[in-house]
Every structure is written in structure tokens, then in C-alpha cells.
Amino acid sequence: MCRSCGDTIQCRDCAVAMTFHKRQHRLLCHYCGYQTAVPKVCPQCGSEYVQFMGTGAEKLEDMLHAAFPRARIGRMDRDTVRGHDDFERMLSQFQSGEIDLLVGTQMIAKGHDVHGVTLVGVVGADTALGLPDFRAAERTFQLLTQVAGRAGRGEMLGKVVLQTHFPDHYAVQFAAKHDYHGFAEKELRFRGWMHYPPFDALANIVVRSDKQAEVMRYSGVLGRWFEQVRHEGVRVMGPAPAPITRLKKDYRFHFVLKAGAGSG
Numbered sequence: 001m002c003r004s005c006g007d008t009i010q011c012r013d014c015a016v017a018m019t020f021h022k023r024q025h026r027l028l029c030h031y032c033g034y035q036t037a038v039p040k041v042c043p044q045c046g047s048e049y050v051q052f053m054g055t056g057a058e059k060l061e062d063m064l065h066a067a068f069p070r071a072r073i074g075r076m077d078r079d080t081v082r083g084h085d086d087f088e089r090m091l092s093q094f095q096s097g098e099i100d101l102l103v104g105t106q107m108i109a110k111g112h113d114v115h116g117v118t119l120v121g122v123v124g125a126d127t128a129l130g131l132p133d134f135r136a137a138e139r140t141f142q143l144l145t146q147v148a149g150r151a152g153r154g155e156m157l158g159k160v161v162l163q164t165h166f167p168d169h170y171a172v173q174f175a176a177k178h179d180y181h182g183f184a185e186k187e188l189r190f191r192g193w194m195h196y197p198p199f200d201a202l203a204n205i206v207v208r209s210d211k212q213a214e215v216m217r218y219s220g221v222l223g224r225w226f227e228q229v230r231h232e233g234v235r236v237m238g239p240a241p242a243p244i245t246r247l248k249k250d251y252r253f254h255f256v257l258k259a260g261a262g263s264g
Contacts, residue, residue: 023058
């Protein structure tokens, strides 16, 4: 992000900010894979005050090296794990004690049975809660429960530390207690009030084209068609720009259809 004009360096093909990868000293789009050199000045205003923001696995690894200089640290993310062999090799090193600390993305949270793990830390545990998705609380609870299950699987008890801006959110609270039934009861109550699945059905229709005028025109045609064939019990919302308005060179508009469970 440029501290002078506030502009972010975006992918040429997607409406998302590029991610800085320190070791390659490159900017990378995590959606389409486009790469480019790190600019010395802001492409928008020419300012030299371009600042890298946020915390990823690579930055966390550097922080751990600084805090524990003698520790052997491994990292599991899309840069270090290119395939199943890399994945198995890293886990094997961790399980055998060749690695003292393992840092990574969500891929390290699921399905690994390592008995020597006694401490798990989660940075940005509530990131998903800010996403425009009715399943945000469910996915947060699921991820926190899974990652917490990595600690204390052997003879020694485990401890889990969560970093969160919303410690009172019910998804975080129930995950901390490992209370699946309590979470499910509250989440289902909200879903029922808001007419979300599993009580009602949702469908998402995406219109995409590499020409913005074309995608807007077809969205308008489809919107008028929905008005003509309106079905009782089906609510049509849209057209509207998709959450990521441009992806892999395509402009994207979408409709959301909501219908009661008994609707055809």
C-alpha cells in the first residue's frame, strides 16, 4: 500500500491486491498466479513510500526465528509445499523431531496426528468472520476446532492460544470450549431467523466476460428475464458486482436466488 495516496498494487487480471513474497522478492496474485517485480515507487503517484502490510506465514517464520534463534523452524504454505511429496516430507520431519516449530497456512490445521505437539497458536483466528458469507461463523468454528485438535494428542496435555479481535463472538467462545452442540444450536437459530440453509435454499448465478460492457448487458437481460418468469416463493437479488469483481481477466456480476425449502 502507498502511504502517500493510499493506493494498493493490484493484479493486472484480478481485482485483488498483490501479495509480497520476501524470499523471491516478487509480488504474486494468489488467485491467478500472476507475478511481477516489486516496484521501487508507487505506480499511481510515484511516491517512494510503499509499505507492506499484514502478516503471512513467511513473516511469522521470520518473527519466530528472531524470538527463538536456536529453534529449527519449518514452514508449510503454497511456496514450500508444491505437491504431496513436499507435504509428507515436512510432516515427517516435524513428527521425527527434526523441526521444533512448524508455521503455516490452514493446510497444517487438518487431519495430522502428531503426538509431540503441546502448543498451538492461531494468528488472526477471526479473519473469516468478516467475509460476506452466511457460513463465516461455521467455518471459523470448524477451523479453530480442527487446529485445536492438533495439540495434546499424546501423553502430555496441550494448550491452544488464539489471537482474535472478537473474543466474545459465539464461534470463538464455543470453539474454545469444544462445544459443538452449543454452537450448532445457536447457529441454527440464526440460520432459521434469516432464512438461510438448511432451512431455505440458496443459488448463486455468475455472469462473466472479459468485456465489462458485455457482462453488464447480459446481466441486465438475465435480470429482466427473472422478472418475467418470477416464481412464487423465490426471491431474486441482483444483478450486482461479485465480491471479486474481476478474476482471471473476466469481469463478474452475480445474482443470488433464495427460496423456501418447499419451493420448486
